[in-house]
Amino acid sequence: MSLRPILIHPDPRLKKVCAPVAEITPEIRALARDMLETMYDAPGVGLAAPQVGVLQRLFVMDCVKEEGADPRPMVLINPEITWASEETAAYEEGCLSIPEQYAEVRRPLQVQMRWTDLEGATQEAAFDGLWATCAQHELDHLDGKLFIDHLGPIKRQLITRRMVKLKRERARAG
Numbered sequence: 001m002s003l004r005p006i007l008i009h010p011d012p013r014l015k016k017v018c019a020p021v022a023e024i025t026p027e028i029r030a031l032a033r034d035m036l037e038t039m040y041d042a043p044g045v046g047l048a049a050p051q052v053g054v055l056q057r058l059f060v061m062d063c064v065k066e067e068g069a070d071p072r073p074m075v076l077i078n079p080e081i082t083w084a085s086e087e088t089a090a091y092e093e094g095c096l097s098i099p100e101q102y103a104e105v106r107r108p109l110q111v112q113m114r115w116t117d118l119e120g121a122t123q124e125a126a127f128d129g130l131w132a133t134c135a136q137h138e139l140d141h142l143d144g145k146l147f148i149d150h151l152g153p154i155k156r157q158l159i160t161r162r163m164v165k166l167k168r169e170r171a172r173a174g
């Protein structure tokens with residue numbers, strides 16, 4: 001297992017629509033393991049393949065937050081929403097590709113999702129609370145969409161300018 005570098009916005013690879021995973025190969029299994037390790041290390045509750053530069057439809061998440069609770073690592077391959085509640089909720093979101101920037105995003109309160117697991121089996125589950133927010137945020141990544149794309153243009157441009165500055169500072173330091 002190894003940590004993979006996380007791309008920071010703005011990056012053209014974060015704006016691409018990702019391709020479906022055609023087959024669960026050893027490379028896909030290794031990618032999923034690395035993504036989980038990278039997500040826990042960050043730390044974060046979700047990470048999508050394009051955030052580590054792989055333009056394929058796959059994300060990982062674990063939204064267990066309770067102290068001492070067992071982790072619940074999930075790998076969702078070719079995920080799709082099969083149902084979304086009419087009721088919406090606003091949560092403050094962040095993103096490992098947009099460090100230390102947070103904003104409220106309104107999304108359906110609950111979603112039902114269908115995906116393929118690492119064994120190639122079809123899975124379906126309902127998510128709510130933080131799990132629903134995270135699952136929708138990560139699915140957006142696979143369509144080249146970031147949480148700041150849900151904000152107004154002024155807020156989005158402000159955050160993007162901060163990220164350009166951050167990347168410049170990191171490049172200078174590195």
Ligand SMILES: [Zn+2]
Nearest residue numbers: 094095096097
């Ligand atoms: Zn994100």
